[in-house]
Amino acid sequence: MTISPRRIAILAEGSFSLLDAKTASGVIRYSPHETVAVIDSTKAGRTVQDVLGFGGAIPVVSGIAEALERKPEVLLIGIAPMGGQFPSTWRKIITYALDSGLEIWNGLHAFMSDDEEFSRHAAAAGTRIWDVRKPPANLSCGEARALKARAFIVLAIGSDCNVGKMTTCLELQKCARERGYKAAFVATGQTGILIAGDGTPLDAIPGDFMSGEVERLVMQCDAEGADVIFVEGQGAVLHPGFGAVTLGLLLGAMPDSFVLVHQPTRTNHRPDCDVEIPPLSHVIDVYEHLMTWYKAPKVAAIALNTHDLSSNDSQRAVEDVKQSTGLPVTDPVRAGVEPIFAALEPLIKLKRGL
Amino acid sequence: MTISPRRIAILAEGSFSLLDAKTASGVIRYSPHETVAVIDSTKAGRTVQDVLGFGGAIPVVSGIAEALERKPEVLLIGIAPMGGQFPSTWRKIITYALDSGLEIWNGLHAFMSDDEEFSRHAAAAGTRIWDVRKPPANLSCGEARALKARAFIVLAIGSDCNVGKMTTCLELQKCARERGYKAAFVATGQTGILIAGDGTPLDAIPGDFMSGEVERLVMQCDAEGADVIFVEGQGAVLHPGFGAVTLGLLLGAMPDSFVLVHQPTRTNHRPDCDVEIPPLSHVIDVYEHLMTWYKAPKVAAIALNTHDLSSNDSQRAVEDVKQSTGLPVTDPVRAGVEPIFAALEPLIKLKRGL
Numbered sequence: 001m002t003i004s005p006r007r008i009a010i011l012a013e014g015s016f017s018l019l020d021a022k023t024a025s026g027v028i029r030y031s032p033h034e035t036v037a038v039i040d041s042t043k044a045g046r047t048v049q050d051v052l053g054f055g056g057a058i059p060v061v062s063g064i065a066e067a068l069e070r071k072p073e074v075l076l077i078g079i080a081p082m083g084g085q086f087p088s089t090w091r092k093i094i095t096y097a098l099d100s101g102l103e104i105w106n107g108l109h110a111f112m113s114d115d116e117e118f119s120r121h122a123a124a125a126g127t128r129i130w131d132v133r134k135p136p137a138n139l140s141c142g143e144a145r146a147l148k149a150r151a152f153i154v155l156a157i158g159s160d161c162n163v164g165k166m167t168t169c170l171e172l173q174k175c176a177r178e179r180g181y182k183a184a185f186v187a188t189g190q191t192g193i194l195i196a197g198d199g200t201p202l203d204a205i206p207g208d209f210m211s212g213e214v215e216r217l218v219m220q221c222d223a224e225g226a227d228v229i230f231v232e233g234q235g236a237v238l239h240p241g242f243g244a245v246t247l248g249l250l251l252g253a254m255p256d257s258f259v260l261v262h263q264p265t266r267t268n269h270r271p272d273c274d275v276e277i278p279p280l281s282h283v284i285d286v287y288e289h290l291m292t293w294y295k296a297p298k299v300a301a302i303a304l305n306t307h308d309l310s311s312n313d314s315q316r317a318v319e320d321v322k323q324s325t326g327l328p329v330t331d332p333v334r335a336g337v338e339p340i341f342a343a344l345e346p347l348i349k350l351k352r353g354l
Numbered sequence: 355m356t357i358s359p360r361r362i363a364i365l366a367e368g369s370f371s372l373l374d375a376k377t378a379s380g381v382i383r384y385s386p387h388e389t390v391a392v393i394d395s396t397k398a399g400r401t402v403q404d405v406l407g408f409g410g411a412i413p414v415v416s417g418i419a420e421a422l423e424r425k426p427e428v429l430l431i432g433i434a435p436m437g438g439q440f441p442s443t444w445r446k447i448i449t450y451a452l453d454s455g456l457e458i459w460n461g462l463h464a465f466m467s468d469d470e471e472f473s474r475h476a477a478a479a480g481t482r483i484w485d486v487r488k489p490p491a492n493l494s495c496g497e498a499r500a501l502k503a504r505a506f507i508v509l510a511i512g513s514d515c516n517v518g519k520m521t522t523c524l525e526l527q528k529c530a531r532e533r534g535y536k537a538a539f540v541a542t543g544q545t546g547i548l549i550a551g552d553g554t555p556l557d558a559i560p561g562d563f564m565s566g567e568v569e570r571l572v573m574q575c576d577a578e579g580a581d582v583i584f585v586e587g588q589g590a591v592l593h594p595g596f597g598a599v600t601l602g603l604l605l606g607a608m609p610d611s612f613v614l615v616h617q618p619t620r621t622n623h624r625p626d627c628d629v630e631i632p633p634l635s636h637v638i639d640v641y642e643h644l645m646t647w648y649k650a651p652k653v654a655a656i657a658l659n660t661h662d663l664s665s666n667d668s669q670r671a672v673e674d675v676k677q678s679t680g681l682p683v684t685d686p687v688r689a690g691v692e693p694i695f696a697a698l699e700p701l702i703k704l705k706r707g708l
Contacts, residue, residue, distance in 0.1 A: 141595035144629045207564050207599040208557045215594075237601070238647050240569075241495035244602030245561040251597045275498045278647045289643050293592055293632045 009037045009064075009072035009102075011093060015079050016040035016060060018052050023078030023107050023191040028055045030170045031195040036070040037061045039093070064093045068100055076105045076194065077112075086110065095121045104129045107190035109204070132193045133201040142211030146254035147294060149222040149229070151184070152348040155255035155297070156233040159262045159283045160269050161242050164305040164332070166192045168261050169230040171337040172344075176228055179341070181348065184221035186231040188214065188249065202234050202245050210245060214252025228348050231255065237286055238278060239269050250290065255297045257347055258287055259340055263305040264317045280325060300347065301328040301340040363391045363418075363426035363456075365447060369433050370394035370414060372406050377432030377461050377545040382409045384524045385549040390424040391415045393447070418447045422454055430459045430548065431466075440464070449475045458483045461544035463558070486547045487555040496565030500608035501648065503576040503583070505538070506702040509609035509651070510587040513616040513637045514623050515596050518659040518686070520546045522615050523584040525691040526698075530582055533695070535702065538575035540585040542568065542603065556588055556599050564599060568606025582702050585609065591640055592632060593623050604644065609651045611701055612641055613694055617659040618671045634679060654701065655682040655694040 010028070012021045016038055028035045028048060035058050038048060044062035048055030061067050064075075075097040086094070094104060094112070098121040106112045106129065113119055113129040122129050146153065154172070156165035169185055169192075176183035185192070187199025200213040214231065221229045231253045235242025262280060269275045277283075284299050291297055302321055306314035314331060322329045328339040348354070364382070366375045370392055382389045382402060389412050392402060398416035402409030415421050418429070429451040440448070448458060448466070452475040460466045460483065467473055467483040476483050500507065508526070510519035523539055523546075530537035539546070541553025554567040568585065575583045585607045589596025616634060623629045631637075638653050645651055656675055660668035668685060676683045682693040702708070 143627055144594035147629075203562045204560055206558055207561045207602060208596060210561050210598045211595055237644075238605075240498035240605050241565055242562060243605045244564045244598045247591070247601040248561060248598030251592075251594050273497055275501075282647060286644060286647070290591075290640060293636060293640070 005032045005034060006073045007036050007071060008033045008074045008076050009039060009067040009070065010035060010076045010078055011090070012038055012040045012079050013090070013093075014040060014042055016043055016051055021079055023076075023194060025052055026166065026191040027076060027078065027194055028052070028058070033074070036072050037067040039063060039067050064096050072102060074103045074105055076107075078107055078191075078194070086115075091117070094118060098122050098125050098127060098129075101125050101127050103127050105132065105194060106130065107132045107194055109133055132190045133204045135201065135204050136213075139205065139209035140212045140216070141208060142215050142248075142252050144215075144251070144254060144294070146215050146218045146252065149218060149254070150352075151222045151226040152228045152257070152344075152351045153218060153231065153253055153255045154228060154257050154259060154300075154344060155231045155249060155253045156303075157246070157258050157260050157287055157299075158233055158236045159260070159277050159280065160266055161235045161239055162270055163263050163266070164261045164303060165233040168259060168303040168332050168337065168340075169232050170195070171332045172230050172259070172341060175337050175341045176230075179345070181227040182225060184224070184226040184229045186214065186217045186221060186229060186253070188232045188234050192232045199232075202248065207244060207248070210248030211252035214249055218253055227352050227354075228344070233261070236269070236277075236283075237290065238283070240273065240275050247290075250287075254294055255291075256295055256351060257297050257300040257344060259301055259303055259344075260284060260287070260299045261303045261305060262321070263308075264321070265308050280321065284325065299327060301330070301343040303337070303340060304329055304331045306331045306334060360387045360427045361390050361425060362387045362428045362430050362459075363393060363421040363424065364389060364430045364432055365444070366392055366394045366433050367444070367447075368394060368396055370397055370405055375433055377430075377548060379406055380520065380545040381430060381432065381548055382406070382412070387428070390426050391421040393417060393421050418450050426456060428457045428459055430461075432461055432545075432548070440469075445471070448472060452476050452479050452481060452483075455479050455481050457481050459486065459548060460484065461486045461548055463487055486544045487558045489555065489558050490567075493559065493563035494566045494570070495562060496569050496602075496606050498569075498605070498608060498648070500569050500572045500576075500606065503572060503608070504706075505576045505580040506582045506611070506698075506705045507572060507585065507607055507609045508582060508611050508613060508654075508698060509585045509603060509607045510657075511600070511612050511614050511641055511653075512587055512590045513614070513631050513634065514620055515589045515593055516624055517617050517620070518615045518657060519587040522613060522657040522686050522691065522694075523586050524549070525686045526584050526613070526695060529691050529695045533699070535581040536579060538578070538580040538583045540568070540571045540575060540583060540607070542586045542588050546586045553586075556602065561598060561602070564602030565606030568603055572607055581706050581708075582698070587615070590623070590631075590637075591644065592637070594627065594629050601644075604641075608648055609645075610649055610705060611651050611654040611698060613655055613657055613698075614638060614641070614653045615657045615659060616675070617662075618675070619662050634675065638679065653681060655684075655697040657691070657694060658683055658685045660685045660688060
């Protein structure tokens with residue numbers, strides 16, 4: 001899936017930070033679009049670089065009027081309001097943006113295209129509201145079609161949810177492209193979809209159709225001639241809340257290889273779960289054993305999320321996991337994904353006959 | 355969950371048979387309600403016994419007017435119309451039933467309470483429409499709470515979908531009750547919900563909430579003091595379309611034991627799937643291995659669905675599977691579930707301190 005680059009303003013009022021604005025920071029870092037402004041009156045006057053530590057001179061502005069001076073084509077809503085409802089101040093910003101002809105890209109669970117006021121303004125201005133989490137109309141069941149894909153399929157799996165699977169996939173896609181491979185990314189969460197311009201919001205899809213949705217997207221990338229497809233994982237197979245979604249991904253994607261993403265400092269499943277994360281060896285064993293009936297994918301390498309460790313501790317954690325698993329290990333953000341791609345590359349070449 | 359018995363008329367126009375009317379036959383066989391008439395003009399004048407081979411003298415009648423002579427309180431819609439829409443003849447039957455004060459119980463994907471005409475008639479008559487497949491409003495995520503249940507939890511799992519898990523559970527519940535145990539049944543599909551009067555329509559629940567729904571129902575039965583809870587399984591863990599739903603059940607129910615349901619004549623996953631069902635030994639291994647991090651449930655016994663075999667072949671199949679697995683095996687419908695319950699009973703007693 002390709003999407004033509006657009007000029008984007010991001011609404012992050014009151015919560016523009018690395019911690020609170022995962023979607024905003026993901027889009028700024030990885031999307032093909034140009035972020036021209038971030039709206040957060042509490043941080044106005046600073047740059048994105050000041051706030052996030054990356055992103056350069058993109059200005060943080062006080063409101064929609066100031067953002068419009070930078071000529072955006074899109075207003076992207078990346079943060080969740082408290083309580084799930086749109087506060088009245090947001091209503092003003094969104095209708096103003098629509099009246100100015102901007103598209104609205106909305107990653108929230110609450111659909112803006114269903115809002116009578118918003119849809120009226122969108123129609124009047126001849127623009128559109130894209131609710132990223134709205135499931136497609138025609139869902140179908142999985143049929144293991146991805147077993148027949150000619151592309152090499154890599155699924156990012158995790159020891160827990162919210163651990164860095166999307167980032168790992170996007171870094172791997174970048175790395176593969178730099179090395180001349182036709183590399184696709186299948187987005188399965190709202191941030192990934194906003195970045196890629198396509199995908200499926202798995203957390204909004206009824207269980208019967210999850211693997212079918214993943215299969216559809218994988219086979220679409222395959223038909224477009226991808227050498228390698230990186231599929232964004234969700235949850236963790238033994239997560240008491242989200243394991244089902246993970247298995248939907250396994251059966252839909254039918255991966256050739258896994259990349260396991262893990263945060264060494266985490267002991268319990270998120271959020272606030274009274275359930276321990278199993279040892280890494282057990283996690284690997286469960287994923288690999290589960291899929292032996294199909295392609296019998298192995299964990300090819302491990303992406304370690306060490307953002308909360310010192311540089312020394314991060315390196316020690318990487319060494320420890322290398323030792324205990326015998327697999328290539330790296331922190332994709334701190335040290336790059338090259339060791340992971342190096343483990344995948346011969347397998348990609350083999351399947352593609354390169 | 356208990357529900358007071360009601361007098362039910364079943365709408366099965368044009369399709370009342372064991373093959374086409376799974377819901378109708380399930381309700382007639384297992385629900386605490388009294389079926390007073392089945393509407394199917396193509397079979398009017400016969401009895402349910404004539405058509406299904408069980409059900410006694412319940413008349414099959416030509417239309418709603420004739421059904422009303424039998425004083426039903428409920429009209430149950432158990433069959434799917436072609437194309438998913440309600441044909442106009444059905445509209446007449448349903449509005450007539452509503453006008454006569456009957457409740458409508460609807461197991462279809464299409465919600466009747468959302469239909470303007472139906473809801474108007476229901477309101478005017480002071481009755482209600484129960485859309486069994488409508489998800490509850492407040493869904494929550496699974497948190498492995500069922501690990502703390504005091505009841506013994508049995509999950510019916512399958513080598514494929516649509517193989518007899520509900521029937522096995524209902525027969526086991528009956529058997530346990532006859533032996534003096536407080537036995538609950540957690541329904542997870544529309545027929546089971548119509549029979550039990552409660553449950554969760556798992557195929558309509560977004561993936562993130564499936565295990566949470568199962569957990570909620572299991573803990574409700576546990577709080578009501580059940581000795582043993584039989585949880586209706588769905589799909590099969592390696593089914594390319596429905597495996598995710600199955601894992602949602604595993605993680606939500608946190609079973610103490612599995613009962614595996616299998617149809618020996620089936621080679622490929624249903625419906626029309628180009629994927630072979632793994633050998634039984636592999637199926638057992640995958641289910642047991644997957645859950646070792648939690649309670650490490652084992653397959654205690656096997657329910658064999660041999661409805662499409664001769665009596666001799668059925669007995670041979672039972673013997674074969676006994677030999678190859680070393681487990682108790684029976685066809686619950688042809689030979690009863692006693693061998694399965696005998697395998698579970700000591701485990702139930704142990705957990706309950708009986």
